Amino acid sequence: MNVTLRQLHVFQSVATTRNFSRTGDAVGLTQPAVSRSITELEGQLGLQLLNRTTREVTLTAAGQRLAARLPRVLEELESTLQDVQDMATERRGRVRVASSPTLSANLLPDCIAQAQVRLPGLELVLLDRMQSAVLASVLSGEVDFGVVIDPGERDALHCESILTEPFCLACLPGHRLARKRQVRWSDLQGEPLVLLDHDSGSRRLIDRALAEHGVAHTVAQEVGHPTTIFRMLDAGLGISVIPTLALPPEGLARLAVRPLVPRVDREVMLVHRRNRALSPIAQAAWDLVKAVAAQRTGAG
Structure with a gap:
């Protein structure tokens, strides 16, 4: 079944207004486009939802059942989609970063301090390890990303040079x-x-x-x-x-x-698993480490 969100919104409006013209004005479609959307929905469901005459539009029994349940379903769906969309601007959460000793001691403290000021909802957790262990923790998914010296072998990693x-x-x-x-x-x-x-x-x-x-x-x-x-x-x-x-x-x-x-x-690099996208909050931490490294380069 290939029912679209637009088809459901159009039906909901028709069920409320009982008028194709007013529905078209409400959803930004022409009257023929409204009619076509309803016909396509009925085709997908295999049921007639509306009785249409030149004088009125009424709901069939199937249309009444769909109209009764649809508002709650659409509200829940839109709320879920909004929650997911909000992740794009989410700036709260824990990000785990692994780093080799010289970088842990001389680059990451500034990053953690600046995160507390610039991204107060971000908890940046540092794992101080030798580089071989840093790379292992990145590849296993134990951490969101690592800060390392150019590892040479990059097939399984997405790498970005920062310093x-x-x-x-x-x-x-x-x-x-x-x-x-x-x-x-x-x-x-x-x-x-x-x-x-x-x-x-x-x-x-x-x-x-x-x-x-x-x-x-x-x-x-x-x-x-x-x-x-x-x-x-x-x-x-x-x-x-x-x-x-x-x-x-x-x-x-x-x-x-x-x-x-x-x-x-x-060459100092940020690394994460190839083909595994960072979460928005981890991306914010990644960008912050890049910015701090750029400041250090400029100062040098």
Whole structure:
């Protein structure tokens, strides 16, 4: 059965007015279009709903039964459709976001703070995880979206780049490389490196840059969080290549930080499952994270 909402509205009006002309004026149709709509409805139902003469329009028994129930049905349907439509502007609810440690520490706090001001009905819940776990939680549907370093493999993901940032060198102030204003990748030759482990989205990019510049090196330690790297550098265990966002806003008082040249960037991305649309409130959170990242880029 292929009954349309317009056909039902037309019938309801005819049942009320008992006049095709007045119904046409009420619903914005010509009299022939009203008649055609009623005929099509009757054809779909397989029943005559109206008795038509040149002098009057009356309801058949089937028409009376439909007319008695139709207002409640249409009211319920229109209320349901309005509720669904209101979701387009809904700005209340919980959004779960997974993020890797450097982004959780240095980008997401600003996002959560701005959400409280700009979207007070949004509860932004952060899951702080290593990148491999972030991607797993996105693909499983545990979270609405993730904030990650370019994952490389994107077949199952919708990705949007929001920020690029360079890698830099961190070392003790007395180290030979701290005397340079900028450090070439080749200058790292032979140095013991303390690096983020392979669960980090950055490690793949660091290893590729070292290989491209032919840097022979030893990995003194592999750790999961930049804060651990800084403590190991303090202890004299080596030097490190770190993303700029890993640096605390107040800087590193006991370490020297130098730009690495030629510049190698990592790309920060928002990701969600491909072919799975975000809810309106999750889309609002996605857009807010983009806006905060854009502010950071502009400030830099």
